[in-house]
Amino acid sequence: MNKPLPQGISLEQFNGAIADIIRIIGDEYVFTDDIKELRSYRDPYNTTRDEDFAPSAAVAPKTLEEIQKILAVANQYKIPVWTISTGKNFAYGGAAPRKPGYVVLDLKRMNRIIEVNEKHGYAIVEPGVSYYDLYNYIQEKGYKLWIDCAAPAWGGIVGNTSDHGAGYTPYGDHLLMQCGMQVVLADGTVVETGMVGSTNSKTGSLYKYGQGPWVDGLFTQSNFGVITRMGIWLMPEPPGYTPFMVTLPHEQDLELVTDLAQPLKLNMVIPNAATTVDLLWEASMSHTKAQYYTGKGPMPDSARKKLGADLGLGVWNFYAAVYGPPPIMKNNLDLIRDTFSKIPGAEFHYDDTRKGSPGWDYRVELMRGKPNMTEFSLLNWVGGGGHINFSPISAVDGKDSYRQFDMIRKRAHEFDFDYIGEFLVGWRDQHHIFMLMFDRMNAEEKKRAHDLFDVLIDDAANHGYGEYRTHLSFMDKIADSYSWNDGALLSMQQKIKDELDPNGILSPGKMGIWPKRMRDDT
Amino acid sequence: MLTRRTFLKTSIAANAALWAPASLAFSVAHVIQGEQPLLIFADEKSPNSALFAEQFSEQTSTVGLDIGLHFDTFNAFCSDHANGWVSGITRDSDFFVLQQLAAQHRYITAYSAMHTSSSTQLTHQVTSSADKAPLLAEALATSKEKWPVWLADNLAVLNSQQLASHTALSETSTSQSATDNHVLVSWLFVPSNPATR
Numbered sequence: 001m002n003k004p005l006p007q008g009i010s011l012e013q014f015n016g017a018i019a020d021i022i023r024i025i026g027d028e029y030v031f032t033d034d035i036k037e038l039r040s041y042r043d044p045y046n047t048t049r050d051e052d053f054a055p056s057a058a059v060a061p062k063t064l065e066e067i068q069k070i071l072a073v074a075n076q077y078k079i080p081v082w083t084i085s086t087g088k089n090f091a092y093g094g095a096a097p098r099k100p101g102y103v104v105l106d107l108k109r110m111n112r113i114i115e116v117n118e119k120h121g122y123a124i125v126e127p128g129v130s131y132y133d134l135y136n137y138i139q140e141k142g143y144k145l146w147i148d149c150a151a152p153a154w155g156g157i158v159g160n161t162s163d164h165g166a167g168y169t170p171y172g173d174h175l176l177m178q179c180g181m182q183v184v185l186a187d188g189t190v191v192e193t194g195m196v197g198s199t200n201s202k203t204g205s206l207y208k209y210g211q212g213p214w215v216d217g218l219f220t221q222s223n224f225g226v227i228t229r230m231g232i233w234l235m236p237e238p239p240g241y242t243p244f245m246v247t248l249p250h251e252q253d254l255e256l257v258t259d260l261a262q263p264l265k266l267n268m269v270i271p272n273a274a275t276t277v278d279l280l281w282e283a284s285m286s287h288t289k290a291q292y293y294t295g296k297g298p299m300p301d302s303a304r305k306k307l308g309a310d311l312g313l314g315v316w317n318f319y320a321a322v323y324g325p326p327p328i329m330k331n332n333l334d335l336i337r338d339t340f341s342k343i344p345g346a347e348f349h350y351d352d353t354r355k356g357s358p359g360w361d362y363r364v365e366l367m368r369g370k371p372n373m374t375e376f377s378l379l380n381w382v383g384g385g386g387h388i389n390f391s392p393i394s395a396v397d398g399k400d401s402y403r404q405f406d407m408i409r410k411r412a413h414e415f416d417f418d419y420i421g422e423f424l425v426g427w428r429d430q431h432h433i434f435m436l437m438f439d440r441m442n443a444e445e446k447k448r449a450h451d452l453f454d455v456l457i458d459d460a461a462n463h464g465y466g467e468y469r470t471h472l473s474f475m476d477k478i479a480d481s482y483s484w485n486d487g488a489l490l491s492m493q494q495k496i497k498d499e500l501d502p503n504g505i506l507s508p509g510k511m512g513i514w515p516k517r518m519r520d521d522t
Numbered sequence: 523m524l525t526r527r528t529f530l531k532t533s534i535a536a537n538a539a540l541w542a543p544a545s546l547a548f549s550v551a552h553v554i555q556g557e558q559p560l561l562i563f564a565d566e567k568s569p570n571s572a573l574f575a576e577q578f579s580e581q582t583s584t585v586g587l588d589i590g591l592h593f594d595t596f597n598a599f600c601s602d603h604a605n606g607w608v609s610g611i612t613r614d615s616d617f618f619v620l621q622q623l624a625a626q627h628r629y630i631t632a633y634s635a636m637h638t639s640s641s642t643q644l645t646h647q648v649t650s651s652a653d654k655a656p657l658l659a660e661a662l663a664t665s666k667e668k669w670p671v672w673l674a675d676n677l678a679v680l681n682s683q684q685l686a687s688h689t690a691l692s693e694t695s696t697s698q699s700a701t702d703n704h705v706l707v708s709w710l711f712v713p714s715n716p717a718t719r
Contacts, residue, residue: 035684036714040625044618088622108626132593154590154619290704294640362588373590379615383638383705441636441647441689 003034004054004100006079007521014056017077017103021059024069029060029109041087041104043096043472045386045440047450053096053472055082058104064228068188070105071226074505075186078517081105082507083226085127085159088152091389091435092163093472098509107158110228115205118143121234122179122205127158127227131371144237146369148172151362153371158230162220164469166424166431168366170323171235172273173426175220180204182229183219186501191225205231221469222493223507224500235369238323242333243364245354247314249345254405255398256343257318258423258430262396264339265425269332272367274320276401277359277422279304281435282313284381284420285358285374297416313359314347320425321367378435381420386440388449388473390456392465394423394430401430407459408434415452431468457481470511479512494519559603560677561596563610563620568706570637570670571611577674589616596620600627608711609677611637611670617707624711633680634709635662637669644669644696647689651682655690663692673708680710 005014022030031037034054041055059081061067074081082102087095097104111128116138123134131149134157138145148167150160159165161174171177180194191197193216196204208214219225248257257276264270280289280299293303308315322329322336340346354360362374379385394404401423409419417436424431434456438449450473457474460467461481470478482489493513497504504515564575599606600623608624610617614636621631635648635658646662646669648655658680665672673680 033714036628036630039630040622132590152590152619154593288704290640371590372588373619374588376589376615376619377613379618380613380705383614384636385614385618 004051004056006056006101006103007099007518009077009079009101013077014079017073017079018057020073020076021070024073025059025061025066029062031058031060032056041095041097041106043090043094045090045094045388046096046471046473047386047388047438047446047453048473051100053093053098054100055097055104056101058106060106060109062109064182064184064190067105067184067226067228068190071184071186071188071505074103075503078503078505079103080505080508082510083107083223085162086130086154086156087159088130088155089159089163091387091471092469096472098472098475098507102508105226107226107228113137114229116141116143116145116234117205118145120206121145121236122231123147123157123234124180124205124229124231125157126229127156129158130154130156131160135369135371138234145234146171146237147234147371148174148177148369149366149371150174151366151375152373153366154373157232158227161230161232162227164221166273166426167369168273168275168363168424169235169369170271170273171233171369172424174232175217177233178216178230179206179208179233180231181216181219181227183225183227185225186503186506190228205233218496221511223510223513224496226506239325240329241321241323241368242329243319243321243351243367244333244336245349245360245363246318246340246343247312247347247349248316248318248343249314251315252402253314253343253346254316254423255402257316257340257346257398258396258401258425259398260339260342261318261320261425264336265396265427269322269335270320270425271323272321274318274425275363275422276425277317277319278420279308279313279315279317280381280418280420281378281422282317282359283307283311285362285377287311288383289381289418290383298413298418311357317359319363319367378420378437381418382437382439384439384441386438386446386449388436388453388471389469390434390436390453390467391469392432392460392467394432394465396425396428396430401432403463404432404460404465407463408432408456411452411456411459412436415448415455417449417452475509476512558678559599559606561599561606561608563592563608563612563616565612565616565706568611568613570706573668574611574670574674574708577671589619592620593623596623597627600624600629605713607677607681609680609709611673611706611708614705614707617709621709621711628714629711630683630714632682632684632710632712633658634707635659637662637706637708639696639704639706642695644694646692648692649687649689650680651684652688654679654682655688659690659692663694666694667696670708677710681712683712683714 041058043053080102082097083105084095085107107127110126112126114124116123131153148169148171150165161178165174166172180196183191194210195201292307293299322332362372365372394400412419420435438445467478498516504517508518564571633650638645648659662669
């Protein structure tokens, strides 16, 4: 296969740019060998051709100054660079760029934990710091602080937060808990946001907004700058923690549990990011589909019933936790029990009955911010573990949740896939994650998964649902679905892009935002 | 009760038996000279995986539960052994995670194979270099239920500096009812040759 090159760049120009970058950061951290060095910058789970997202090179600077110099080279040659932090954004494209030939700007080596402040409960980290790194650091130092990690937790804090990721403790809305960032703009200018922008500030990680427009959000899910440092708030270790699970026997119970959870969440009786998880997601933590069903298409109800009975799982399984001094936990748990006991057949579970079950164990860890990788067990459900996530937002409303679930489930079955999903209950919304599992070795199945995803975007838009995050393949289509007032939102984003990055070098196409010079081609 | 454990061991395998069936005639040419540092991963819930690990004589330690707990061991091994190999028979998800870590250490996947078992059928889908893939698939099928033993004995044969990009399929009937996790993956990561950079 010919080496993929950035659009409009000759091999001679490319080699010139790479030589310039080698002079900046040395040969050791400039990767150009497709087989030996660049395979981890591909998307293992893409549903189209592998080469659609193949980079031409990857470069891994260690310092802010090196980034500035690399961007200067990119500007000179008009070479697009695709920024990643730890590159673990699997199901949404991993470390791969939006188009073939981009140079991946890999910030893994920028992995300093700059500060952890126990009194005020925050950390300042560089993009290469993973959830494991920060957790281990806090444990070593003995700080009484919790992190809030994504699942699985090998990803980076900066990357996940800037992609609007979520966790499972009361600090589960990661961008809400972000405070201050350092950004390098395309022209090399370094900007500190929030209070750090003021002279000699001592409150950079304490107050998000400073004076004037709050701009941090502009650098998330976008391509307006390179985030090189971020402040995040950390939860003080509470005096008590009691996780619980409610198994629900019927499909329609999704409506009931959502409506009952909504006021408990809004009033902070349930303080954390709770989850309503379907049977197959839970079962896949310890079992494979073939152990219960070897036919084609989605698992039939008879097999699902046996699976649920064998594993002691509900059709839906609601996870949440209470935190605090024991009297407060008891008070809140009593209220929660009284509330959910209204659902016929609902059963409460705690550590005494569920400990040792992988599905329970990993969620117990996540709801207290302990990183793990167990959720990857999902990949074993069908074998050949490919997956992409379809992630629409729904209201915390029973009828709305069921409508969205039913819409996706019907389409999934029509395309011969299982519905495997969860609702992550936020403050006033739910992130509905449909884990579209396919055999990545099976070309026909990959195409079918791609087609299903494409249809789901249309279905969701027709029902008034938008997605909060998506895979590389569908960024344009979803950006187009935010079409109110003739796409005024995207037009504004493009204007900002053109102003901040006139050569269009930073992550072109991220979330559908293309620079002027590439807009016509897309 | 549903606990899944992963166990692993670090071993210095001094060219453990490199016996190969006649069909794999090229095996002799790939015998490793000298001691080969090895890190072996296996899933103790899987009988086939355990059988593979048993072929390495060193003491086995059970340290399992979550693949994330093995990151430090993996990273330390790769950092400490410039010519080390990492191999295993695991669930697909664990293979994927370790493969990503390996790539960060500039290891390449010299070989991998997906082993799918049904009640009486065992399928091996081998990904290796073009010359080796069909031979490996055939050898695995010929080994019947003992395929993990064959893999352990022939680790050296699996090595390649070529990207594992060619697939070959083999099927065999088995008298053993499938007690394993339906799909397992065997794999070998080796350091890429820096001279070719």
